[in-house]
Amino acid sequence: MWNEQTVQVIFPAFNEEEGIRRAITDFYGTGFVDEVIVVDNKSTDGTREEILATSATYLFEEQPGYGAALTRGLRAATADIIVTCEPDGTFSAKDLLKLLIYSDDYDVVFGTRTSKAAIWSGANMSWLLRIGNVAVAKLLEYLFNGPCLTDVGCTLKLIKRDVLKSFVDRLSVTGSHFQPQFMIMCIRVSQKVIEIPVEYLPRTGVSKITGSLSKAVRLGCTMILFILKTRVQTLFPR
Template sequence: MSQTFKRKISKIVVSCVKEIGARISVIIPTLNEANGVAHVIREVRRALPCSEIIVVDGDSSDGTPDIAKREGAKLITVTKRGYGAAIKEGIRKSSGEFLLIVDGDGTYDLSNLEELVKCADQNTVVVGCRFHSKPAGMGFVNFVGNFLLSLLFRVLWFVPIKDSQSGLKLFPKKLGLTLSQDGMEISTEILVNAKRNFLRIKEVQIPSYRKRLGGSSKLNPLRDGVRIALFVLKQRLTR
């Protein structure tokens, strides 16, 4: 391939990403993520300067809301606890045609976000897969839990997915409006509803999954893992 041709292609890709970026609402749920939230907002803005960036804060006490506002994000406060409750509120208040969800703890490396964005369309859920390299931010228990939950999802829903629990997902708003779970199950519900609505599920590798920039995890591996497994089973057995 000639250099001129390569340059032309990359120009087309850049303008395509820019065009889709303007139609994306990025939803960042936060609960005491003062150390990570500014970093995440900046990384998103660098990759998608025209996107709408929404921080959905669960009434943090560590200054997260002030930081989010200072960084120019749209701030929504939700008093109802739960990762899913925050995501749903963000979706309700979003104006984009597509939704990108990402944690506010700085764990997801967003330096190749355009690779995800390139795949966005009304019939696809794009999942940022964390297993390109050793996921430094994922402890052993979470690694095993994720492996088992992804295996369960693969077997029951016939989707060759490696990282069903990834918190980096891009999907059309029409799918977002079908979500109902208040807890961590919402991450799996996105995939279940995608299958039910005949959407494709596509995984894109992210360069790395880092350690949290601070704060503490809100995931309880045992409690949330069991809830997610039961959710997958129940969804498969009903309807």
């Protein structure tokens, strides 16, 4: 609970057996979380067993993809405050408090992993990945008249239920470029959106999205095309 409001944390999980239990325990350990919901995206390792050994709620998502898993969790969420995160050790449960404090004044709080001082040694945030993230975030910021944005891939975000419910049924990106669509929808429905720096730690387990340079570049291009296409579509509403 935070100021009389219920708090749920959603983790998308695809083969995260190494870090999932620790992530669940850490978030419950903050004392602010009423429920952790983990969306198992057809994991083939021991992720399911690890989740079931905790008090987290287990959901199964058949459709593969980072966006599909997150969307499933967001549609199931019922709390006043909903937080999304990854169970791969890259985020610190301590940062939940930062997001909650901002939620007193904002509807949506985006984390950013591109603040140099908060990037831990060994974290997967190369110079190129950092600059690429900032550049794509600036494109989104300027085209959609958003707040200062410096990251388009950070899963650690907070959103109030009323804002989420106004667009959750329209989320359609099932793949790894889910975040720009989520961010655009937030910016379009609320003036009270802010981005804050969060800690970015080394990963536990195997990287699935930005671990290789070619995958990261391809994802960056997909995000740019998505942002441009969405901006054009907003000029000609159906």
